[in-house]
Amino acid sequence: MRIVIALGGNALLPKGAKGDSGEQLAAANSAISRLEPLLKQNEVVLTYGNGPQVGNLLIQQQATGEVAKMPLDVLDAMTQGQIGYFIASAVSMTGLHSATLITRVVVDPDDAAFQNPSKPIGPFYAAKPETGNGKPYFMDAGRGYRLFVASPEPVKIREHDAISALLDSGFVVIAVGGGGIPIAKNGKGLEAVIDKDRATSLLAGEIRADLLVFVTSVDSAYLDFGKKTQKALRKLSAQEAAHHMAGNHFAEGSMKPKVEAALQFLRKGGKKVVICAIEEIEAALSGNAGTTITP
């Protein structure tokens, strides 16, 4: 079976962790050891987030004017190298062979998202930084000012053919880090952040995956999440999922983008999406944990 698994940021850098290399490697080892049986029996692509790591690079490069600062597309590429290496190290511990690909994702420079930067990234500031270079800093949920960047729709995974070739040759493929490096069709890098779940869904369709898995920090999708009446959703049709989404049951920036990405994959011919915590992934694939969405 061909499976694409999106590892949430939490699986690779636990909340509150400083993000040193030992912590990140330990988190990757822990996540991959949970996935080992799956990796050994299937063709698997692992995708992953990079938010905290990009934030750390932004802090570092703002700390000195001595060397050139890199734009966001290049920082994405650097964190793909960093986190991809940690995951590759963890996969090697299982004895499997992996390939870690720097991955670019084509977006449309005319995407309306560029007129409406909606994704906060990097450190929090008590006031709008004066060195903002005219970039948009806004208050983020009352926690401080942050840089907001565009989050355009992914159009094409530039490396999808290389990913397919590596899967065909038997490698565990590590790719699409941080949602991929945003580029225009002509190859030019863009100042944006692509939603990891959407990019992962796009890849799953492009490489005709049988199954798409979102590994999250919550154990499934819920109705009335966080309320006394909350109720785990074990099995859903695409229609039911769309209905609950319209009823505002899924939180923005958390469960909603995953369900949206799931529906997108199913619309493009995907057969099954699972949303689950990494500890329960095997039970979830048998339908005994997590949330399974089918057409």
Add this chain to the structure above:
Amino acid sequence: MRIVIALGGNALLPKGAKGDSGEQLAAANSAISRLEPLLKQNEVVLTYGNGPQVGNLLIQQQATGEVAKMPLDVLDAMTQGQIGYFIASAVSMTGLHSATLITRVVVDPDDAAFQNPSKPIGPFYAAKPETGNGKPYFMDAGRGYRLFVASPEPVKIREHDAISALLDSGFVVIAVGGGGIPIAKNGKGLEAVIDKDRATSLLAGEIRADLLVFVTSVDSAYLDFGKKTQKALRKLSAQEAAHHMAGNHFAEGSMKPKVEAALQFLRKGGKKVVICAIEEIEAALSGNAGTTITP
């Protein structure tokens, strides 16, 4: 023909450049446009150096204690992402499909190099830095104190099988950046820098390349280089090259490691090595420029 081409640091980051992303991308575009005919007619792996880029990351992470500092193996991975992305962007301009692989290289943790750190990296200091954490800082050629790290012998390119699979599938492969991320056989990252030319030679042998090319800032190997009597070496047998090397005709840290790496490839069954400037690569491959070494 299967060709491995090592791009010298100078081809990707001209001396004196600050290293901002525009400069690096322009340098990559210039280098790749020279290689375009070769890339279109052959299976090609491009390897590359990362010295200035790692130096810049060392400066940035020493500038603030706010976020976790990464060890050298992780910095290597980050620069592979950074530079690999620039090269991939340049390859895309030719219409060819590329794959940029994060590459690890196995070394022996008992390599004598670890007892004798010989490779200076990162920024120059007027005095030994107090925050050296017991790391070895030595005077580098009278220009200032620098961190010296081990430069062990590469034993195996961990991703050589993925590189072969991608070549077989028709991709231009971008790999072994900075000589590769040094790891022990068990996968543990090591504080070291692997010589790019040696790692490239090792890869060329492992993937049974027909031709190994070292792109350098000088136009060929010379006898009496820099003296009035200097004489370009156009064609050499392995035996002649070894003889001139024993006669100290090739400079340490410059031409000598390239000739050593060339001889290693030829000893392992390689048929041809070319050392040349990127402007003359096509003439050099026809034997009309550069230096060609054969068994």
